[in-house]
Amino acid sequence: MAEVIREDLPRVKYTSTRVGDCAPPYESAELAALGALMARLEAAGAAPVLEDGAVGGNCGILLDVPGETEPALFVSRTGKPSGVVLSSSDFVRVLSFDDVAWAAAYAAAPGSDARPTSDVPLLAACLMPGAAARRGWAARPRIALHGHALAQGDGAQTAHAAHARHHQAAPAP
Numbered sequence: 001m002a003e004v005i006r007e008d009l010p011r012v013k014y015t016s017t018r019v020g021d022c023a024p025p026y027e028s029a030e031l032a033a034l035g036a037l038m039a040r041l042e043a044a045g046a047a048p049v050l051e052d053g054a055v056g057g058n059c060g061i062l063l064d065v066p067g068e069t070e071p072a073l074f075v076s077r078t079g080k081p082s083g084v085v086l087s088s089s090d091f092v093r094v095l096s097f098d099d100v101a102w103a104a105a106y107a108a109a110p111g112s113d114a115r116p117t118s119d120v121p122l123l124a125a126c127l128m129p130g131a132a133a134r135r136g137w138a139a140r141p142r143i144a145l146h147g148h149a150l151a152q153g154d155g156a157q158t159a160h161a162a163h164a165r166h167h168q169a170a171p172a173p
Helices: 029-043 120-127 131-135 153-169
Strands: 015-021 058-063 072-076 091-098 103-108 143-146
Touching: 029 058, 029 072, 029 091, 029 143, 058 120, 072 120, 091 120, 120 131, 120 143
Parallel strands: 015 103
Antiparallel strands: 058 072, 058 143, 072 091, 091 103
C-alpha cells in the first residue's frame, strides 16, 4: 500500500509520549556510525526527500546500557532535513511500543526536541525484546535501516539519478 506524505497531514501516525531524558551511553560510536550509514542511504537515493521536505528513511539500533539486562532501542528522529548527518542527539530511546494502543514512550537527549521516527512500529517489530522469537528468527537483529521509494515527482527523479550514479561507480561483480 502506498501512502502520500503531505505537509498538511501528520507524519507520525501513532501516539508518542516523552517520559524523560536519555541516560548514558547516549554518545556512542555506534550511533555516529549509524548516522553516517543513513547519509549513505540518502546519497544512494534510497532515503529520498519526501513531499513534506524531510528525508524518507530511518533506522534503529539496539545498544547495551550498563546496568540493564536488555539492550535499549534507539531510533532516528522524525523530520530529518536532507543533507544533515544524524548526530547522537538525533536519536531517541524508545522505551516501549504498544501495538494495540499504537503508542510509544520515549526519552531524548537533555534539551532536545527530537521525537521518534514515524516508523517506530516497524523498527519495534524488528528489534524490541521478543521480536525474533515471535517471528521464528534464529537470531535477534541489532540494527534496522528503512528507506522509501518514490513513484513520481522530483524526488523520484533524484532517486533514479542517484541510483544510476551508484551503479556507474560500482565495479562489476
